[in-house]
Amino acid sequence: MSRPIHALIDLSALEHNLTVVRRYAPRSRVMAVIKADAYGHGLLRAAEAFKSADGFAILELDAAIRLREAGYRQTILLIEGFFSTSELALFEHYRFCTVIHHSEQLEMLSTCKRPRGLDVFLKLNTGMNRLGFTPEQFPAAIESLKSNSAVGKITLMTHFACADEPKGGKGVSEQLQCFNAVTAGWNLPRSLANSAAILRHPETHADWVRPGIMLYGASPFSGTAAGELDLCPAMTVSSRIIAVQNLHSGDEVGYGLTFRADHPMRVGIVAGGYADGYPRHAPIGTPVLVNGERTHIIGRVSMDMLHVDLSGIESARVGSPVILWGKGIPVDEVAQSAGTIGYELLSSLAARIRIET
Numbered sequence: 440m441s442r443p444i445h446a447l448i449d450l451s452a453l454e455h456n457l458t459v460v461r462r463y464a465p466r467s468r469v470m471a472v473i474k475a476d477a478y479g480h481g482l483l484r485a486a487e488a489f490k491s492a493d494g495f496a497i498l499e500l501d502a503a504i505r506l507r508e509a510g511y512r513q514t515i516l517l518i519e520g521f522f523s524t525s526e527l528a529l530f531e532h533y534r535f536c537t538v539i540h541h542s543e544q545l546e547m548l549s550t551c552k553r554p555r556g557l558d559v560f561l562k563l564n565t566g567m568n569r570l571g572f573t574p575e576q577f578p579a580a581i582e583s584l585k586s587n588s589a590v591g592k593i594t595l596m597t598h599f600a601c602a603d604e605p606k607g608g609k610g611v612s613e614q615l616q617c618f619n620a621v622t623a624g625w626n627l628p629r630s631l632a633n634s635a636a637i638l639r640h641p642e643t644h645a646d647w648v649r650p651g652i653m654l655y656g657a658s659p660f661s662g663t664a665a666g667e668l669d670l671c672p673a674m675t676v677s678s679r680i681i682a683v684q685n686l687h688s689g690d691e692v693g694y695g696l697t698f699r700a701d702h703p704m705r706v707g708i709v710a711g712g713y714a715d716g717y718p719r720h721a722p723i724g725t726p727v728l729v730n731g732e733r734t735h736i737i738g739r740v741s742m743d744m745l746h747v748d749l750s751g752i753e754s755a756r757v758g759s760p761v762i763l764w765g766k767g768i769p770v771d772e773v774a775q776s777a778g779t780i781g782y783e784l785l786s787s788l789a790a791r792i793r794i795e796t
């Protein structure tokens with residue numbers, strides 16, 4: 440028998456979450472964000488579940504090629520664009536669409552004869568100061584694209600820094616105002632909204648929405664559970680108890696002996712550690728399900744194992760099923776306990792974990 444840890448990907452949850460996007464943004468085209476191996480869910484597996492999406496947004500050129508070669512005919516947008524002119528022939532061959540976010544990309548495009556009919560998403564930096572042209576540079580960037588015969592359709596885009604913050608936070612409205620003011624003179628399609636903006640800021644939906652995390656059934660908001668948004672977790676990471684220790688009062692557990700029993704208790708050792716993608720910094724108390732019952736981890740997470748408190752779970756023994764996150768234990772809860780976000784846990788699933796559907 441192989442090591443019992445595995446991840447179950449629920450394709451119907453992925454499909455369902457796409458319908459939730461459509462419900463929130465019924466008039467927008469949907470660009471499913473499937474970068475980072477579809478946030479750890481598997482590129483082609485997720486693409487199949489999202490096959491009714493109008494487009495895919497991705498970052499890795501090799502993954503984009505795999506997607507096109509698998510037969511997906513929708514828009515495929517490379518969200519950091521191209522990095523050198525040598526990639527442009529591939530953009531032409533595979534009919535990829537590119538984000539253009541800095542002037543070096545414009546220069547590369549103007550010095551290169553190919554590709555023909557390259558569709559472009561031109562990115563405006565509305566305040567996040569990560570990627571994009573400044574409001575001052577933006578009009579010239581549009582004119583440069585319009586006068587370049589290699590360029591096909593132009594869409595205007597930006598990205599929000601704080602759409603996940605409570606409504607009324609200054610972030611979205613200021614960035615939206617900036618976007619609207621700078622792009623007002625051009626009758627071109629627009630794309631602004633990530634998951635948080637799709638869910639809470641309908642005024643940002645425009646022509647294309649770009650959902651990522653909500654498609655995978657996690658919440659973009661720290662105070663709102665995915666279930667409250669009608670999102671279903673698509674990834675459940677499960678394992679089993681592989682040993683049980685009966686502790687006496689005063690016994691200690693794990694590397695660094697960071698947990699000390701103050702009464703006799705049973706501890707389950709679970710096949711699953713940081714080399715599987717479970718966060719090493721998850722503290723004592725991080726929730727976990729054993730035999731369908733909620734308990735928590737104790738001691739320090741090691742590379743391949745972690746320890747769980749079996750107090751009150753009389754039925755638990757070697758072989759008992761454990762859910763680390765997914766159905767029954769939202770990834771967001773585990774992430775919050777570990778001081779991170781669901782995005783990081785999902786996309787850090789280790790390659791050695793067996794995936795089932």
Ligand SMILES: Cc1ncc(COP(=O)(O)O)c(C=O)c1O
Nearest residue numbers: 472518598633634649650651652
């Ligand atoms: C440009 C862009 N659009 C959309 C998204 C999707 O964001 P989210 O996963 O928060 O929906 C991302 C993710 O980082 C992104 O970089």
